Amino acid sequence: MDALLKAPRWPALPGWPLAVALLAVAVVLAANSGAIPLGLADWQALLGGEQTQGAMVLAQLRLPRVAFAVVVGAALGLAGALSQGVFRNPLAEPTLLGIPSGAVCAVALMLTVLSAWAGGLPAAWRPFAVPVAALGGAWVMCGLLQGVARLLVPGAVAGLLLAGLALNALAMAVVGLCTYLATDEQLRNLTFWQLGSLALASWPVVAMLGVAVAGALVMSRRWGQGLNALALGEAVAAQVGVPVVRMRRMLVLTLAVLSGLAVAWCGLIGFIGLLAPHAARGLVGADARRVLPVAAWFGAVLLLLADTAARTVVVPAELPVGILTALFGAPVLFVLLKRAQREIGGGW
Amino acid sequence: MKRRSLLSAALLPAFVRAQPQPRIVSVGGAVTETVFALGAQGQLAGVDTTSLFPVDATKLPQVGYARTLSAEGVLALKPQLLLASGEAGPPLVLAQLRSAGVRVEVLDDQHRFDGVLARTQRIGALCGREREAAQLVARLQQDWAARPKPPAGAPPRVLFVLAHAAGQLRVAGEGTSADAMLTLAGARNALAGVQGYKPLTAEAALQAAPDVVLCTTQGLDAQGGADGLLKAPGLALTPAGRARRVASMEALLLLGFGPRLPQAVAELTDRLHGRTA
Amino acid sequence: MTHHMLLLEEALLTRHGQRFGGFDLRVDPGERVALLGPSGAGKSTLLKLMSGDIVPTSGRALLDGRPVAAMDPLQRARRRAVLPQSHQVAFGLPVELVVSLGRWAGDDGGRWVRQALSWASAGHLLGRRYDRLSGGEQARVQLARVLAQLADVERGLLLVDEPLASLDPGLQLELLDTLSRFCRERGHALVAVLHDIQQALGGFERLLLVSRGQVQADVPAGTAALPALEALFGLRLQALQVPDGGWALCARRLETAA
Numbered sequence: 001m002d003a004l005l006k007a008p009r010w011p012a013l014p015g016w017p018l019a020v021a022l023l024a025v026a027v028v029l030a031a032n033s034g035a036i037p038l039g040l041a042d043w044q045a046l047l048g049g050e051q052t053q054g055a056m057v058l059a060q061l062r063l064p065r066v067a068f069a070v071v072v073g074a075a076l077g078l079a080g081a082l083s084q085g086v087f088r089n090p091l092a093e094p095t096l097l098g099i100p101s102g103a104v105c106a107v108a109l110m111l112t113v114l115s116a117w118a119g120g121l122p123a124a125w126r127p128f129a130v131p132v133a134a135l136g137g138a139w140v141m142c143g144l145l146q147g148v149a150r151l152l153v154p155g156a157v158a159g160l161l162l163a164g165l166a167l168n169a170l171a172m173a174v175v176g177l178c179t180y181l182a183t184d185e186q187l188r189n190l191t192f193w194q195l196g197s198l199a200l201a202s203w204p205v206v207a208m209l210g211v212a213v214a215g216a217l218v219m220s221r222r223w224g225q226g227l228n229a230l231a232l233g234e235a236v237a238a239q240v241g242v243p244v245v246r247m248r249r250m251l252v253l254t255l256a257v258l259s260g261l262a263v264a265w266c267g268l269i270g271f272i273g274l275l276a277p278h279a280a281r282g283l284v285g286a287d288a289r290r291v292l293p294v295a296a297w298f299g300a301v302l303l304l305l306a307d308t309a310a311r312t313v314v315v316p317a318e319l320p321v322g323i324l325t326a327l328f329g330a331p332v333l334f335v336l337l338k339r340a341q342r343e344i345g346g347g348w
Numbered sequence: 349m350k351r352r353s354l355l356s357a358a359l360l361p362a363f364v365r366a367q368p369q370p371r372i373v374s375v376g377g378a379v380t381e382t383v384f385a386l387g388a389q390g391q392l393a394g395v396d397t398t399s400l401f402p403v404d405a406t407k408l409p410q411v412g413y414a415r416t417l418s419a420e421g422v423l424a425l426k427p428q429l430l431l432a433s434g435e436a437g438p439p440l441v442l443a444q445l446r447s448a449g450v451r452v453e454v455l456d457d458q459h460r461f462d463g464v465l466a467r468t469q470r471i472g473a474l475c476g477r478e479r480e481a482a483q484l485v486a487r488l489q490q491d492w493a494a495r496p497k498p499p500a501g502a503p504p505r506v507l508f509v510l511a512h513a514a515g516q517l518r519v520a521g522e523g524t525s526a527d528a529m530l531t532l533a534g535a536r537n538a539l540a541g542v543q544g545y546k547p548l549t550a551e552a553a554l555q556a557a558p559d560v561v562l563c564t565t566q567g568l569d570a571q572g573g574a575d576g577l578l579k580a581p582g583l584a585l586t587p588a589g590r591a592r593r594v595a596s597m598e599a600l601l602l603l604g605f606g607p608r609l610p611q612a613v614a615e616l617t618d619r620l621h622g623r624t625a
Numbered sequence: 626m627t628h629h630m631l632l633l634e635e636a637l638l639t640r641h642g643q644r645f646g647g648f649d650l651r652v653d654p655g656e657r658v659a660l661l662g663p664s665g666a667g668k669s670t671l672l673k674l675m676s677g678d679i680v681p682t683s684g685r686a687l688l689d690g691r692p693v694a695a696m697d698p699l700q701r702a703r704r705r706a707v708l709p710q711s712h713q714v715a716f717g718l719p720v721e722l723v724v725s726l727g728r729w730a731g732d733d734g735g736r737w738v739r740q741a742l743s744w745a746s747a748g749h750l751l752g753r754r755y756d757r758l759s760g761g762e763q764a765r766v767q768l769a770r771v772l773a774q775l776a777d778v779e780r781g782l783l784l785v786d787e788p789l790a791s792l793d794p795g796l797q798l799e800l801l802d803t804l805s806r807f808c809r810e811r812g813h814a815l816v817a818v819l820h821d822i823q824q825a826l827g828g829f830e831r832l833l834l835v836s837r838g839q840v841q842a843d844v845p846a847g848t849a850a851l852p853a854l855e856a857l858f859g860l861r862l863q864a865l866q867v868p869d870g871g872w873a874l875c876a877r878r879l880e881t882a883a
Contacts, residue, residue, distance in 0.1 A: 035424035061420050061444065088715040183544050192415050192438070199416065200440055229726045231715040235678060239709075240774060241702030241730035286716040286754075316394060316421030317412025 019297055026301055027070065030308045031062045035315045038062070068201035069307040070300040071209040072262050073272060077299020078216050079258040080273025081280065081292050085227035086251050087145075090281075091336070093274035094138075094259040098164050100270075101171035102141025103134040103263040104194060108178035111193075112186045130193075131264035138260030141167060142252045196267040196322020198307050205265055212261055217293060219254045223247050224289030231288075269322045271329025272299050272306075278336060368476040370451070373422055375414045376433025378606030379455060380405050382468055383431070385484055385607040386477040393425040401600050401608075419444040429474060431455060457605045459528035461492060464609050484607065491610035496617050498534025504620055505538040506530050507558035507588065509577065510545060511567035517548040517580050519556075525603045526562070533616040535560075550582030560620055561588045564599035595619045628690060630654050630814060631782055635684035636674050645670040645838040647684050652814050654780035657805065659825035659846065660818045662835035662857060668818045669710070669786055671835060675816060676707045676784050688782065702730035705782035706774040710790070712763045717754040720747070720766050727774035741773035742766075744803060761796050764788060768800055772807055783808055785817040789824075797821070801828050822854060822862070823874045848872070 032038055042054025076094075083092040083099075094100055110118055110133040118129045148163040179187060226247045229237040238244045262269065279302075280294035303321070306328070310321040373394045374380040380399035383389060394409040396417075411422055414435045422430065422441075427450055434456045436442060446452050455470055457463035465485050472481020508526035510518045520526035521542030530537050538556035539546075546552075563577060571577040574594040583589045597619070601612045635647035645667040652658060652675075660668045673679040674686045677693030686693050688704060696704075706727070714723060724738045731737075742748045747765035750758065755766060767788065775781045785804065789797040801817075805828055808815040819825050825832060826846050834842040834857045842853040848864050855862050861877045 035418065035420040056448075057420070057423070060447075061423075090716060180547060188415060188435075195416070197416065199418065199438060202440065225726070225729065228718065228722060229729055231718055232723065232726060233709070233711070233713060236707075236709055238678065238698060239676065239702065239707045240726055240770075241699045243698050281716070286718050287722055311418070311420065314410075314412070316418065316424050317410050318416065318418035318421055320416070 019294075023070070023297065023300060026304050027066055030069070030304050031058060031066045033308050034062060034311050064203050064206060065198060065201040065307070065311075066304065067203075067206045068198050068209070069304045071206055071213055072198065072266055072269070073276075073300035073303025074213045074296040075209055075216070075258040075262045075299070076269060076272040076303065077276030077280075077295040077297070078213065078220065078292060079255050079262070080275075080299070081277040081288075081295035082216075082220070082227075082251055082255040082258075083273065084277050085230060085288050085292075086248060086255065088231055088233075090278070091274070093271075094255070095268070095270040095273060098145065098168040098171055099138050099141045099256065099259050100263045100268050101168045101175075102137040102139075102144075103260050104137070104268065105171040105174045106133040106137025106140075107193065107264070108175045108190055109133070111190050112178040112182040115186060131261065134264030135257065135260035137171075138263065139253070139256040141171065142256045194267050195320035196269045196325070197318075197320045198266055198303075198310075199318070200265055209261055209265070212257055213296065216254050216258055217296065219250060220292035221289075223251060224287075224292060227251070227288035227292075231286075267320070267322060269303070269325055271325045271333065272302050274336075275329060275332055276302060370428035370475070371426060372429045372431055372475065373411060373425055373427040374399060374431045375411070375417070375436045376431075377401065377600045378457065378464075378604040379431050379433045379467075379471065381600070381604065381606040381608070382471050382484075383475065386468075386472055386475060386480045388475040388477050388480075391475060393427050394422070398600070401604075401606075417441045419448070422450070423448055429453065431471060431474065433457075459525050459605060461532070461609060464488070464605055464607075468607065488607065488610060492613075495610055495614045498617055499621055503534055503536040504559040505557060506535040506560045506562050506620055507538040507553070507556050507586075508562045509548065509567070509580075509583075511563055511571050511577065518545040519548045519552070520545055525605060528605075529602060529613070529616060530562075530620075532613045533620055535620045548580060548582075553580075553582030553586055556586070558586055558588045559591075560593045560595055561586075562616075562620070563594065563596045564602060565596045566599050568594070568596040630689060630780065631675060632687045632690075633674065633685070634687075636681040636686045637683045638670060638674065638679060639682045643838065646674075646681070648674065648840060650833065650840065650843065652782070652816060654812045654814050655809070656814045656831060657808065657829040658814070658816045658831045658833055659829040660816065660833050660835055661820075661822065661825055661854070662841075666836045667838040668835050670838075671833075671840075672707075672784050672786050672816065672818055675782070676705060677701055678707070699730045702774065703778055703781075705784065706771045708767060708771045708783070708785045708788045710786045710788060712760070712767050712788075714755050714763075717756045720750045720753050720755055720758075723755050723766055724769045724773050727770035727772075730774070731777065737773045737776045738769075741769040741776060744772050744807065745769040746799070746803075761792050764792055764796070764800065768803065772803075775807075775811065775813060778811065778813075780812040781814075783813050783815045785815065787818045787820065790820070797824065822858075822876070826850070826872065826874065 036057050038054050038058065042052065042058055045052040046055040046058050080093045083094055084090055107130055110129055121129060145163060145167060179190065182190065226242045229240055229242045230244070234244050276298035277291060277295040279298045280291045284290040284294050306324045307321045310319040310324050313319060369391055371393045372383065372391045374383055374392055375396040377398040377400060380395050381401050383392060384402055384405065389404065392408055394411045395405055396411055396414045398414065399405045409425060411417055414432070415437045417436060419441045422445060430445060430450055430452045432452070432454045434454055436454060442452050453474060455467045457467050465488060468485055468488070469481050472478050508520040508530065510520065519539050521539045521544055522537065523543050524545060527537050538558035561577065561583060568574065568577060574592060577594060578584045578589050588594070597612070597616060600606070601608055602616065629651040631652040633648045633650050635649060637644065637646035648671060660671060662668050670679065674681055675693070677686070677688070677696060680694040688696065693701065721738055724741055727741070728737055742751060745765045745768045747762065747769050750762055750766060755763065758766065771783065775783060783804065789800060801824060804815060817829070829846050832844050832846050832850050833840055834853055836857055841857060844850045844853055851862050851864060859879055861879055863875045865873045865875055867873050
């Protein structure tokens with residue numbers, strides 16, 4: 001209790017070493033699972049620098065994929081926790097809010113209507129056309145939603161969801177238009193990209209996302225208490241001295257970068273951003289300073305589990321991981337909605 | 349790249365270049381059909397979701413959808429050769445397979461008969477079945493020469509409808525495999541001036557004014573037969589709709605451009621020109 | 626020229642075709658001012674102009690000589706605090722965290738949190754989740770937050786916007802008492818929007834009567850204010866002396882329009 005009252009900027013999270021250890025164990029287990037059977041000998045070979053087949057599969061295929069799942073999961077969990085804080089709503093999530101739809105919309109435009117323009121870009125820039133478009137789309141969508149959410153009272157879940165629904169529908173309408181205008185080749189590219197898969201894992205992308213997640217964690221540390229203040233309402237947060245507009249701008253930018261990068265490389269993977277913060281709140285309480293890093297951890301673990309299942313359930317084929325997260329996420333969301341309704345007292 | 353050569357060096361024992369009869373993963377219905385036609389099915393380690401003919405192909409391990417292959421999944425089948433019909437992907441996975449020492453060959457037929465012959469020969473060479481390939485090519489050429497010629501007179505206007513999802517009908521313009529088949533069968537694509545597949549609209553259908561509506565058997569069943577299909581916007585009012593001239597053929601046979609191409613063209617020619625039902 | 630802590634000069638707000646103001650008034654440290662008026666009169670708007678939550682369309686609202694709305698948020702939070710009308714808090718934040726947010730602009734004063742909770746008679750709520758408290762308990766916690774914010778400040782400004790609605794009368798009086806004492810000890814000025822004329826007369830020295838977007842009267846609290854109050858609310862008021870020296874107010878509706 002005294003530790004909490006002292007209110008340091010970054011409250012000590014008990015059990016940090018345990019959390020890291022658990023994640024490491026999950027990583028090892030995930031790296032061990034897959035279509036090609038691997039064993040202890042392969043790990044030993046890898047660590048010993050020998051170039052056996054097993055060691056190579058670990059180094060070139062498994063570990064990048066597993067690391068990718070960890071950073072993408074952390075990005076999604078953190079983006080979800082940030083959304084919930086910024087919009088003051090425990091059911092907010094980038095997917096429900098339409099932010100990934102904004103990214104999809106931008107990518108659809110880039111792959112179809114603007115593909116001629118994109119083809120004219122210098123070769124060095126072309127691989128970045130889709131990710132940059134995804135980021136821009138996520139950012140624009142985030143800004144639009146913010147404007148609507150500011151008119152809402154905290155706890156008005158229905159209002160926020162409806163706003164997200166409407167913006168989702170708008171983005172999807174644009175995507176529909178692009179689908180209509182697309183050639184077969186473009187259409188196939190777009191459809192595949194949307195399914196939500198971690199197949200495009202590679203060390204450079206892992207590094208890029210790792211940097212983004214690290215930056216976001218720094219941002220979370222800076223603004224954790226500010227997010228707590230935001231839970232009191234924007235007016236009250238401003239009254240106690242929080243620079244609300246500036247903080248929100250930074251957090252929305254962070255959120256859009258995380259969500260946009262994840263969507264850019266992986267397509268639509270839903271529900272991680274919704275469930276990870278809930279799990280975090282269940283474990284460490286509602287203090288945002290604790291919830292943010294713990295949500296990142298839960299996101300990493302959840303996506304790791306989902307992707308491992310995606311890689312092993314229909315061997316030698318692979319399920320798009322977005323399908324798995326939706327399959328398991330939707331029932332859990334239903335349970336959460338029922339509980340939220342009870343707690344908010346039927347306010348919606 | 350250093351990484352790539354390390355990987356292939358590690359897997360070198362698994363892949364011997366001079367391997368006469370390599371283990372194969374086949375992606376694409378027509379490619380798989382060709383492998384079977386060459387008698388090389390014993391070399392098949394896995395196939396994709398479109399490999400539906402012959403029936404034995406469906407009993408092989410499934411690597412999934414052609415565009416979303418899994419590098420590890422394919423490697424787990426320990427192939428030396430990946431044969432693909434042009435849609436295999438994603439590119440990163442193909443690169444990973446190549447760097448793991450799997451020979452990846454993408455074989456396009458360009459919707460032409462000579463393309464089919466060339467592909468047959470190439471597959472024969474890759475599988476170590478040159479003799480069977482030469483025999484198959486000869487037989488194909490014979491069947492092709494003997495195929496029924498379309499009768500003299502104006503070619504019928506045909507509209508090909510792709511109808512796999514309920515309510516989502518698309519029609520084939522130029523540059524599609526359906527369009528190529530129509531040309532080979534001596535018919536005219538009613539949807540001229542359009543590239544690729546487009547959604548079906550009532551006005552477009554009426555303007556196209558097809559004499560026959562062509563469909564795949566699977567698609568026709570999904571729409572509930574000819575009656576169901578003709579409920580689509582505009583179709584009922586076209587000449588084909590009013591005369592209830594709806595033709596259908598099995599999807600892989602019709603659009604696959606595989607070893608059964610002469611047979612497919614023969615059947616389509618007969619159907620479209622009204623010689624058979 | 627005397628410097629006033631809070632100065633409004635022709636502060637005017639036009640919004641949605643409605644005019645609030647121009648307000649001309651001064652508040653000095655230690656004063657206790659009650660804002661009274663019918664619903665929709667503009668009391669909350671006036672309070673927001675004072676707190677810097679709204680920028681006046683024209684005119685000025687100055688705190689310590691500087692425009693309130695333009696002040697740096699941290700500095701402003703060290704000079705004035707607002708107890709709001711609504712107590713909603715998203716998520717199940719614990720009580721001590723809610724109160725500690727009042728200390729955002731100050732040091733990390735854990736001791737002030739405990740102290741403020743005891744001032745608000747809410748010490749027993751430590752460790753509880755805010756969203757599981759009753760309305761009255763939530764009001765105490767919000768009060769504690771505001772007290773924590775200005776606990777180590779002198780001659781500041783405490784603004785209170787109808788926070789006592791739907792609280793039981795005993796609690797209302799208790800909270801007002803706490804506020805009064807707190808402000809007196811530190812020289813804070815207290816400006817409160819109230820609905821209860823009795824409370825206003827009992828606990829405050831100055832009344833600002835607001836109606837139709839204007840300050841209709843700025844009078845000392847006392848029986849002399851009764852005529853102005855009657856005009857404000859359209860009521861007939863009678864002050865009755867009670868045995869222990871206080872006043873009780875009896876209000877009746879006017880039979881005919883004034």
